Amino acid sequence: MELSLVVPVFNEEESVGPLIARIEEAMAGYEKRWELILVDDGSTDATLSKARMSIGKSGLDLNIVAMQRNFGQTAAMQAGITQARGRLIATLDGDLQNDPRDIPAMVAELERRELDLLVGWRKNRQDGLLLRKVPSWIANRLIGRITGVRLHDYGCSLKIYRASVIKQVKLMGEMHRFIPAWVAGVVPSSRIGEMPVTHHARQHGVSKYGISRTFRVILDLLSVMFFMRFRARPGHFFGSLGLGLGAFSGLILAYLFVDKFILGNDIGTRPLFLIGVMLFLSAVQLITTGILAEMLARTYYRDESSVNYIVREVYSGEQSNS
Structure with a gap:
């Protein structure tokens, strides 16, 4: 053919x-x-x-x-x-x-x-x-x-x-x-x-x-x-975002640490403290998402024969196959 x-x-x-x-x-x-x-x-x-x-x-x-x-x-x-x-x-x-x-x-x-x-x-x-x-x-x-x-x-x-x-x-x-x-x-x-x-x-x-x-x-x-x-390394995508946010969070929290324990200022009600904490949590979530994505990618490559459709019947001039 x-x-x-x-x-x-x-x-x-x-x-x-x-x-x-x-x-x-x-x-x-x-x-x-x-x-x-x-x-x-x-x-x-x-x-x-x-x-x-x-x-x-x-x-x-x-x-x-x-x-x-x-x-x-x-x-x-x-x-x-x-x-x-x-x-x-x-x-x-x-x-x-x-x-x-x-x-x-x-x-x-x-x-x-x-x-x-x-x-x-x-x-x-x-x-x-x-x-x-x-x-x-x-x-x-x-x-x-x-x-x-x-x-x-x-x-x-x-x-x-x-x-x-x-x-x-x-x-x-x-x-x-x-x-x-x-x-x-x-x-x-x-x-x-x-x-x-x-x-x-x-x-x-x-x-x-x-x-x-x-x-x-x-x-x-x-x-x-x-x-x-x-496709083959999704952990790099999510991990890069997570590390970037983690680095930014680290800088904010380091600044607040100095401001609190060295300069003696109150940081409990400052919006910057909440932002730093949320960025840290987001970084952890992105890194763990990257790890899960890597696991799923390896599962996908082990089973690339799977299909996303169902054939009811095939008709041809010679025969009909279910």
């Missing part, structure tokens, strides 16, 4: 049929073996039943991963990547906004430039200016500055990966938009590139994203920054 196409879908009953047809048309000239993996992320409409109508279709190697409930796009993408058999993996959205006709060209570009990840750049986005373009523009620059991986479009789901690389990355939470940053923790950022791709306006259904996503991106970005720098 040369290429696996992974497509998470959620309540896309009007789009899933045309999506499969469009992928078949786009990949008709692709000479190597490929497969399509649809991940139904707990849809409550007819998405799953309409997708299953294409199973067994001649010339289409279709597998459908049905999630037990809605776990979110990141978990759905992780489930599809785990199921993928291809040497290369392509991901795209299921709402028809990504154009699958870009995939063969992106595969060729990834091989030509010897990259491990090629990210689509929606250079001419067909989205609203205020609710989508402006927040995305701000988020892309924040992510690039903090992670050091400079891309124009982090949010584009159309990406091509080498399976051996992306399967080393464990996706959690809502971190799919930060995949290039996670990949940069496995390979040099010089092996991550981008390529302009076509972007279409949404044709059916409603967008799953709104302006509130901007605030979640900021919180997720802080998590990414922490994991990129302190």
Whole structure:
């Protein structure tokens, strides 16, 4: 298997049929073996039943991963990547906004430039200016500055990966938009590139994203920054803060000690005394938190096989596996 196409879908009953047809048309000239993996992320409409109508279709190697409930796009993408058999993996959205006709060209570009990840750049986005373009523009620059991986479009789901690389990355939470940053923790950022791709306006259904996503991106970005720098040594992060506060507390308490026992002044009602004590307690808490975080990190690395989703059933042209 040369290429696996992974497509998470959620309540896309009007789009899933045309999506499969469009992928078949786009990949008709692709000479190597490929497969399509649809991940139904707990849809409550007819998405799953309409997708299953294409199973067994001649010339289409279709597998459908049905999630037990809605776990979110990141978990759905992780489930599809785990199921993928291809040497290369392509991901795209299921709402028809990504154009699958870009995939063969992106595969060729990834091989030509010897990259491990090629990210689509929606250079001419067909989205609203205020609710989508402006927040995305701000988020892309924040992510690039903090992670050091400079891309124009982090949010584009159309990406091509080498399976051996992306399967080393464990996706959690809502971190799919930060995949290039996670990949940069496995390979040099010089092996991550981008390529302009076509972007279409949404044709059916409603967008799953709104302006509130901007605030979640900021919180997720802080998590990414922490994991990129302190994932294997969280004790250094909390310990550094604790030692800094402890040193500041030590200076305050030393000054008050001199003021009390040498100069003879009353310090019991002074706000500075309370600040010194609270800083000392905070320092102790941060240092102990760092120790606990180190213990949790070691537990995590011993059990990286754990997953954060549940697959109800896998449908394919040959059989159905629970």
